[in-house]
Amino acid sequence: MNPLEQLVSSFQDLVGQVPEFIQPVIVMLAGAIPFIEGEVASLIGVVGGLNPIVTGIAAAAGNYICVLLVVFLTSRTRTAVVNHRTAHTVADGEARGVPESAADAAHQEGTPAKPESKGHKRFKKWLVRFGVPGASLLGPLAIPTQFMSAMLVAGGTPRAWVLLWQAVAIVLWTTIATVSAWLALHLVVPV
Template sequence: MIESIQGFADSIPDWLQWAGIVLVSAIPFVESYFGAIIGVAIGLHPVVAILMAIIGNVISMLAFVYGTGAIRDKATKNKVKDGEPSHKRQRLKRMFDKFGVPGVSLLGQTMLPSQITSSAMVGFGANRNAVAVWQIISIIGWGVLFGVLATLGINVALR
């Protein structure tokens, strides 16, 4: 099956394969980790697959961070917020209070996509630039980890 997927991908120009990995990695829940796996599975060089997955995820996450920040600025201008947050939001807020931006950025992707966790942190009032930097570090780490695991797994499966 892996060989047939790779054969199909080989019929597509390289630049289009790369663009496909960037686009698919921008999707929440796919992220850099599954994007890297997909890139490796279709036969891209692991470094290219991981890099394209990271780029797609980072672009998407940055759009969410700065978009949420702009919306929050407008929504909270001269207003007081009422209401009970959802269970997931409360859990993320407790995690945010306990571990801060670095902890939520590095561990939050085990619960929710980077786009959602980064938006929530900005919504909690975290500094957008700090969130962006820590999310980029997390995206790189998760993308490299899963890309390497996928490369090792594909190499074992093809032997």
């Protein structure tokens, strides 16, 4: 038995000590962690000896539930900030006796421009070039889906559009990772 086969066998023995109904829950929890997400969580489950279909579904579900929470929290935060700015600007204009549109202009001019970070510039470039579908599908190659969805919603993209395309991306990448892990495990390391 080569070292890789021994490592896989030892890991499967370790996973076998966990009750069967808890194993997919562990994969789902792993899928909710940024940088691990559905892709790595499905690899863990497949190498651990779980059914690849159950593993893929659990990993994708964990990742999507986390994205769903991030999108709703970011959306509520964005709404609160926008409402606060609007109320603050209107109140400032009324206090000075300035019409609302002039108060908006004064608020915009009075706020010093903060320089954009390199990452934010790169994100905007991707978003302009590929749109929300492209950013969602290609985003996992660069940053976690949780971060991508938060940036999209914070930038003003509708929640439903972000959730739809993040779901497509999560299912696609988790399926690719699950099938690849299963094929590698059966073709490279015959277990």
